[in-house]
Amino acid sequence: MIQSQSSTNPIERATENVAVCQEYLKxxxxxxxxxxxxxxxxxxxAGMDKFAHGLSNMSGIDPSLDRKIMNVIDLGGEIGQxxxxxxxxxxxxxxxxxxKTLNDIHTDLWAAKGVSH
Numbered sequence: 001m002i003q004s005q006s007s008t009n010p011i012e013r014a015t016e017n018v019a020v021c022q023e024y025l026k027x028x029x030x031x032x033x034x035x036x037x038x039x040x041x042x043x044x045x046a047g048m049d050k051f052a053h054g055l056s057n058m059s060g061i062d063p064s065l066d067r068k069i070m071n072v073i074d075l076g077g078e079i080g081q082x083x084x085x086x087x088x089x090x091x092x093x094x095x096x097x098x099x100k101t102l103n104d105i106h107t108d109l110w111a112a113k114g115v116s117h
Contacts, residue, residue: 011109
């Protein structure tokens with residue numbers, strides 16, 4: 001299982017976990033048997049790449065954090081749609097890990113705003 005939580009800085013942890021999500025998405029894309037779904041996954045990969053680029057340019061409390069949090073929610077919605085419509089039980093755990101890692105990113109972005117539980 002790929003998982004990264006090495007940094008104490010929430011933005012750095014989120015950035016590390018975005019890279020983990022990118023790897024999960026590439027694995028899903030390579031294993032997908034349906035062209036239509038594969039193209040959706042590739043679009044999602046592009047969205048995750050754009051999100052990663054935006055995170056890499058952040059430091060400290062950034063006014064774009066709210067937008068980044070909404071981006072994570074949107075990405076999670078897209079991943080959720082792909083997850084519930086996947087035809088292979090073999091990829092179930094991969095989707096679960098992907099969504100868990102995305103939740104970790106969401107939590108870290110809130111932590112960067114000073115909100116934690």
